[in-house]
Amino acid sequence: MKTSPEFAGHDIVRKPGELRAWSRAWRTAGERVALVPTMGALHEGHLSLLRRARTEADRAIVSIFVNPTQFAPGEDLAAYPRTFAADLAAIASVGEALVYAPEASDMYPAGFATAVSLAGPANVGLEDRFRPTHFAGVATVVAKLFIAAEAEIALFGEKDYQQLKVVQRMAADLDIATEVIGCPTVREADGLAMSSRNRFLSLEDRRRAAVLPSVMATAAERIRAGAEHGAATAEGAAELQRAGFDVEYIEARNADTLLPLGRISNERIRLLVAARMGTTRLIDNMPVESAIQSA
Numbered sequence: 001m002k003t004s005p006e007f008a009g010h011d012i013v014r015k016p017g018e019l020r021a022w023s024r025a026w027r028t029a030g031e032r033v034a035l036v037p038t039m040g041a042l043h044e045g046h047l048s049l050l051r052r053a054r055t056e057a058d059r060a061i062v063s064i065f066v067n068p069t070q071f072a073p074g075e076d077l078a079a080y081p082r083t084f085a086a087d088l089a090a091i092a093s094v095g096e097a098l099v100y101a102p103e104a105s106d107m108y109p110a111g112f113a114t115a116v117s118l119a120g121p122a123n124v125g126l127e128d129r130f131r132p133t134h135f136a137g138v139a140t141v142v143a144k145l146f147i148a149a150e151a152e153i154a155l156f157g158e159k160d161y162q163q164l165k166v167v168q169r170m171a172a173d174l175d176i177a178t179e180v181i182g183c184p185t186v187r188e189a190d191g192l193a194m195s196s197r198n199r200f201l202s203l204e205d206r207r208r209a210a211v212l213p214s215v216m217a218t219a220a221e222r223i224r225a226g227a228e229h230g231a232a233t234a235e236g237a238a239e240l241q242r243a244g245f246d247v248e249y250i251e252a253r254n255a256d257t258l259l260p261l262g263r264i265s266n267e268r269i270r271l272l273v274a275a276r277m278g279t280t281r282l283i284d285n286m287p288v289e290s291a292i293q294s295a
């Protein structure tokens with residue numbers, strides 16, 4: 001293992017020990033290190049996290065790993081886009097970063113037998129209801145990334161809002177020193193949240209999918225203006241169905257705990273949705289107090 005690596009600007013490392021060597025060398029030199037965990041197929045949403053990392057730290061690490069343990073059998077692991085060469089070019093267009101791209105056998109060698117067990121925000125009946133094994137896979141791989149990278153900060157997108165809450169809870173509970181920072185969702189011009197999976201939408205479905213953020217914005221605005229949240233989300237679900245979506249959930253929840261709303265009037269509220277357009281599953285969320293305007 002190198003103890004004093006010479007960084008060439010866009011190096012790629014494959015092993016956890018190599019990643020740790022870079023990070024330790026940087027931190028020993030007094031530099032602040034940021035981690036951006038991804039599954040690749042990078043778009044402007046990911047690049048916004050990398051830009052933030054480069055603003056907040058001296059060194060940025062981007063991990064690219066399509067983590068098999070967060071996909072259930074029958075989900076889209078095999079179809080998940082893998083665009084490594086384009087990802088490297090996209091990272092280089094933003095600036096210097098160390099790329100951590102382990103193989104599955106580096107992350108899960110023979111005999112691997114550990115998983116992070118979760119409750120709290122991982123058990124609130126949103127994503128966990130439709131993907132019951134998903135967050136254990138996410139939390140386990142993110143814990144491994146945090147432990148190997150030893151970064152001061154890690155940047156996550158609010159697009160995956162429940163994931164952000166799960167990772168923040170896990171890092172706090174396991175005394176992981178990495179601070180988990182949530183970053184705003186980057187949207188296409190028509191308001192659709194950027195996602196690697198948008199590329200699976202047909203042209204017609206992509207056009208119809210823009211209804212998702214505008215329905216959310218309307219429901220959020222109605223709740224902000226005093227409508228009963230169950231009525232506002234039921235109306236939102238009906239509008240999404242009329243637009244061709246198969247709705248899994250659209251719910252207003254406590255923005256911190258993700259629990260169903262209580263009777264406290266000053267709770268911070270987050271509206272969260274998951275819906276399928278054809279075979280493509282989309283998720284989105286937004287705060288109730290500042291509904292976005294979509295074109």
Ligand SMILES: Nc1ncnc2c1ncn2[C@@H]1O[C@H](COP(=O)(O)OP(=O)(O)OP(=O)(O)O)[C@@H](O)[C@H]1O
Pocket residue numbers: 037038039040044045046048049155156157158159160183184185186187193194195196197198
């Ligand atoms: N539109 C976006 N704006 C901000 N952050 C985003 C956006 N899309 C993804 N991210 C963040 O990038 C990180 C890596 O996400 P991931 O690689 O799963 O991309 P993705 O586009 O969300 O893919 P998919 O939606 O297909 O799972 C996560 O922290 C995620 O929240």
Ligand SMILES: CC(C)(CO)[C@@H](O)C(=O)[O-]
Pocket residue numbers: 037038039065067070138141142160163
């Ligand atoms: C955080 C993550 C990189 C873990 O595999 C993934 O769930 C993602 O891309 O959001």
Ligand code: BAL
Pocket residue numbers: 070071160163
């Ligand atoms: N963006 C979260 C990764 C997943 O859907 O598996």
